[in-house]
Amino acid sequence: MPLSNTGAPPASVRHNARPYLHGPETTAMVRAVEAGQYGHGPQADLFERELADYLDVDDVVAVSSATVGIHLALQACGVGPGTEVIVPSQTFAATIQPIVALGAAPRFIDHAPDTLCIEPAAVQEAITPATRAVLPVLYGGRPVDLTAIAPGLRRRNIHIIEDAAQAFGSRRTKGPATTVYSFGPIKQLTALVGGAIVPRTSEEAEALRQMRSLGITSSQADRIRTTTYTVQGPGLRGVMPDVNAAVGRVQLARFDEVATRRITLWNAYAQALHGAPGITLVDVGGDTVPFNCVVRVPGRDRIHQIMRDRGIGVGVHYPPNHLQPAFARWTRPLPVTERTAREILSLPFHPAMTPDDARWTATALLETLTKRSP
Ligand SMILES: Cc1ncc(COP(=O)(O)O)c(C=O)c1O
Structure with missing residues (x-):
């Protein structure tokens, strides 16, 4: 069922990541x-x-x-x-x-x-x-x-x-x-x-x-x-x-609960984004308790800005190190890293989010991509 995502994002989607405590x-x-x-x-x-x-x-x-x-x-x-x-x-x-x-x-x-x-x-x-x-x-x-x-x-x-x-x-x-x-x-x-x-x-x-x-x-x-x-x-x-x-x-x-929540959330994103034109999901494989959910999209900076303006907690993990001033002595050309670094976008991802929150965010991302100016 398509989710409406007009209006403000669900509260949990405003955060890219958050600590998850059980109480005790x-x-x-x-x-x-x-x-x-x-x-x-x-x-x-x-x-x-x-x-x-x-x-x-x-x-x-x-x-x-x-x-x-x-x-x-x-x-x-x-x-x-x-x-x-x-x-x-x-x-x-x-x-x-x-x-x-x-x-x-x-x-x-x-x-x-x-x-x-x-x-x-x-x-x-x-x-x-x-x-x-x-x-x-x-x-x-x-x-x-x-x-x-x-x-x-x-x-x-x-x-x-x-x-x-x-x-x-x-x-x-x-x-x-x-x-x-x-x-x-x-x-x-x-x-x-x-x-x-x-x-x-x-x-x-x-x-x-x-x-x-x-x-x-x-x-x-x-x-x-x-x-x-x-x-x-x-x-x-x-x-x-x-x-x-x-x-x-x-x-x-209580780790098993968190592991299940993270795997379920990542799968909800994967399903919602499957086959979406212009979006490549960074694959975490089948043996993973995911830390985040990262997509590669052309024109990432603009999409990042539009989504942040909507209050959606997207982020970037990370600007590459070989281009950082502190590590300039050891820099060398890394064509794949330099290309993917311009494309990666981390979607909101933490265990308090629900699969519906992931589907809402995926819809927002797809909308942002199609609305993008040429
Ligand atoms: C890939 C990677 N390496 C190392 C660290 C450092 O971990 P810590 O904050 O426990 O020092 C982090 C933490 O964000 C990380 O994501």
């Missing part, structure tokens, strides 16, 4: 505050264990954000001055800044236009003697499978660190990669802010735990019982506070 997060947070443990404490320990169970992995290392997680995971595998990290340009700046902060060089590569994710052949072509890591971004939550080239990368001591900031709940490629999740405000699972790393080995887990605690070998709890401590190597203040872990635990216990 507030009580959990207050309890954590009252417990008086504000750094990494019992809540963070429990959250790590529950995440490992949920993901069916041996261990998870909670951190203060995905940005810090990417920094630590890169540093743990030897990324530093004189090394290169192969990375897509089409990502949030948070993927790139840790590379630069470590004194390494981002080696930007193009992505596939239909998924906005990097592919094994492009990675292979970009390898140089300086390559120490590949940092695929699971754009919109879509898994990036590099298993075909993983043995070759391993032989050359090149590590795969997945930026899965947008991909909690999506299928994990087990084995070759270290995976970093974000639990920021609008992610599939929020801890208000926070992140987590799935390490490949127990040695890597131990190194990451030390690095998230300023390089100090003993835990916070052990430290206060002794007269000294050892700073063994590099590190940041990167633990996940218990207050955040308490919120994350509530969210994890």
